[in-house]
Amino acid sequence: MRRFAELLERLAFTPQRLGKLRLLRDYFAAVPDPDRGVALAALTGDLDIRGAKPAMLRALVAERVDEELFALSYDYVGDLAETIVLIWEPQGALADPGLSATVGRLNAAGRTGAPAVVRDLLDALDTPQRYALLKLATGGLRVGVSARLAKQALADFGGVEVTGIEELWHGLAPPYTELFAWLEGRAEKPVQAALAPFRPVMLATPLDEAELAALDPAAFAAEWKWDGIRVQATGEGGERRLYSRTGDDISGAFPDVLAQLDFDGTLDGELLVRGADGGTAAFGDLQQRLNRKTVGKALMGRHPAFVRAYDLLQAGAKDLRPLPFAERRARLEEFLTGLDPERFDLSPLLAFDDWDALAKLRAEPPHPVIEGLMLKRLDSAYVPGRPKGPWFKWKRDPFLIDAVLMYAQRGHGKRSSFYSDYTFGVWTEDETLVPVGKAYFGFTDEELKRIDRFVRDNTVERFGPVRSVRAEPAFGLVLEVAFEGLNRSGRHKSGVAMRFPRVHRLRWDKPPAEADRLLTLQAMLPPE
Incomplete structure (x- = not known):
């Protein structure tokens, strides 16, 4: 479990693709079966752990920690798993159970037995391992590794084309011992066992x-x-x-x-x-x-x-x-x-x-x-x-609008200490702001730090990990937002939903009163 925890931590703080590939290759080479196969399944989203849900984790931590203290801590940290990891006081001697054994215990426990097993594991693991356990159990690793990247690392490890692995994938199952045996030259290539396999796509x-x-x-x-x-x-x-x-x-x-x-x-x-x-x-x-x-x-x-x-x-x-x-x-x-x-x-x-x-x-x-x-x-x-x-x-060229920052939420992974997820809005006819979208990329690390300072200095309300930011006609932060298209939406107050919104530019020079109106977006909508 310790090696898996170390892998997740290093992946989270390694932004470069080549760096992540190197970390994964090294892990596959150093860790034996079946743990490396279980880790691979976790990274590709093919690991199903039943019973460990956020509500259960909240109930567990309530047994150990004052509810108000946990709420304040969660507000500050902004991530449920990270908050539990930091606030949990282990009881008993620490241990290092294997990853496969840990997953086996969780799945064998079922929904009714899961709380006791998770409690025991939290008491037996150190801080990095507790974090890995909770991320594993909830299925939200958030380390910047897609299933495709994990398969590419696997191909690099074995010196084969990634397309060969993708064509086999749906006939395989965790912990992939026959796949690793082939990649290490200890066995023949697995036979495609699944009918109607996936054929890797050609991209433009x-x-x-x-x-x-x-x-x-x-x-x-x-x-x-x-x-x-x-x-x-x-x-x-x-x-x-x-x-x-x-x-x-x-x-x-x-x-x-x-x-x-x-x-x-x-x-x-x-x-x-x-x-x-x-x-x-x-x-x-x-x-x-x-x-x-x-x-x-x-x-x-x-x-x-x-x-x-x-x-x-x-x-x-x-x-x-x-x-x-x-x-x-x-x-x-x-x-x-x-x-x-x-x-x-x-x-x-x-x-x-x-x-x-x-x-x-x-x-x-x-x-x-x-x-x-x-x-x-x-x-x-x-x-x-x-x-x-x-x-x-x-x-086609993307659409661009000027919108006003309304809410900011803490990010995840290496951004967990920054307010990096932004909700922005435009003005209605009665001069009020209505949210029209969310964006969490399109800015540099230096710009992120500056926006984070603005959010902290101009917070007007707090809602857990979310802050409401001062946004008035004469004061606020204008974001130039790029997006690929608009759809009508009955789920949003504005009546519109953006396709692939991202921050295109920060308009520190522009007063919020000059941001776009909802009428502008409504005129972009396709005809009913």
Whole structure:
């Protein structure tokens, strides 16, 4: 457990990607089975620990610590696990149980026995291990490691391509002993045990418009870049799966799509939902369907999902990825004729003679759910990763507004001592501020320190880890916010929801009275 705790601490305070990869490689090399496999599952989100919920942890700490003292401490620290770790006084001798043994105890305890097991472990572990335990139990590691990064570190450790690991992943299970045996040269590569496996996706590089002059328009196909989520729909031997672009199995959230996935093959496309008129609905409607393990009939009826197909990677037993895009496209068009058009339709190709003609199409897309263009070389094979040259994404310029900082919340990990998560608002017609979004990146470390000082010096109210900041027409902090689009939202007081908001610039020079109005945002909304 101590080694896992040390790994989490080092990962949290190592911002560089290469540094994180090195830490993970070293951990996999130094830690034996099954602990390293359990750690890998925790980092990739494939470790399910039942029974350890925040409410239970609060009840445990209430047995040891005065409620008011804990509330004050939590307000100051801003993170539940970190507060419990710092305030907990162990009773008894310290120990260093293995990671696998610890997870086994938690899962064996179940919901009723979990409080006693967690209490015993908190008493037996030192401070870093207690922190690792609580982060592990609640599933919120927050160390800046994605599942893809963990798999890349695993590939680096074994000297193999990450795509080989991704294609095997859904046929494997923790603690991955057969996978580590292969990577260490002690066994053959595991056989793909899962039907309908994930096939690593090909990604586009952002287009630098200065590069257009060197590119031949006749060598490229162009299609709209739709504002949904990239998915892979695959069927094999009666098994049907829907994957995200990172290989997460999201089938459970989209049974309406899965029901019509009655083919042997693999489609690459964009997951979207239909509106009341049968057309493509806004991303906000798609969000109602995301991040759910199951979905009810009413929700499926309001927001029916479908896949807009871009590419065909597999047809029956034949792997089409080595073929040029033009040939795959022709096969895709034929393949889709046998599928339900309400669930699988074709992304249209755009006619253009030169880049100026394509730029005009990009500037005036026919649908608000379009966020730009995709350019694909007609002779390009489907290559996993992000190769430079075959595919480009030419996104529309982001929207910009000036908004006023209203609330600030403490961050996590290395930002846990700073107010780094910001809620911002715009003015209504009666000159009051209404929140329109949240942002937590887009500024430098030095800018973060300056905003943090502003928040502390100008707090008017406190709500646990959140502070309300002084925001008046003549005094406050204006943030220039960039975002990719707006959706209507009945869940927000403002009636709008932003897509990918981030801080673009700090406007210390601008008085809050000159920030944007809600009417400005409402004018940006797509038509109902």
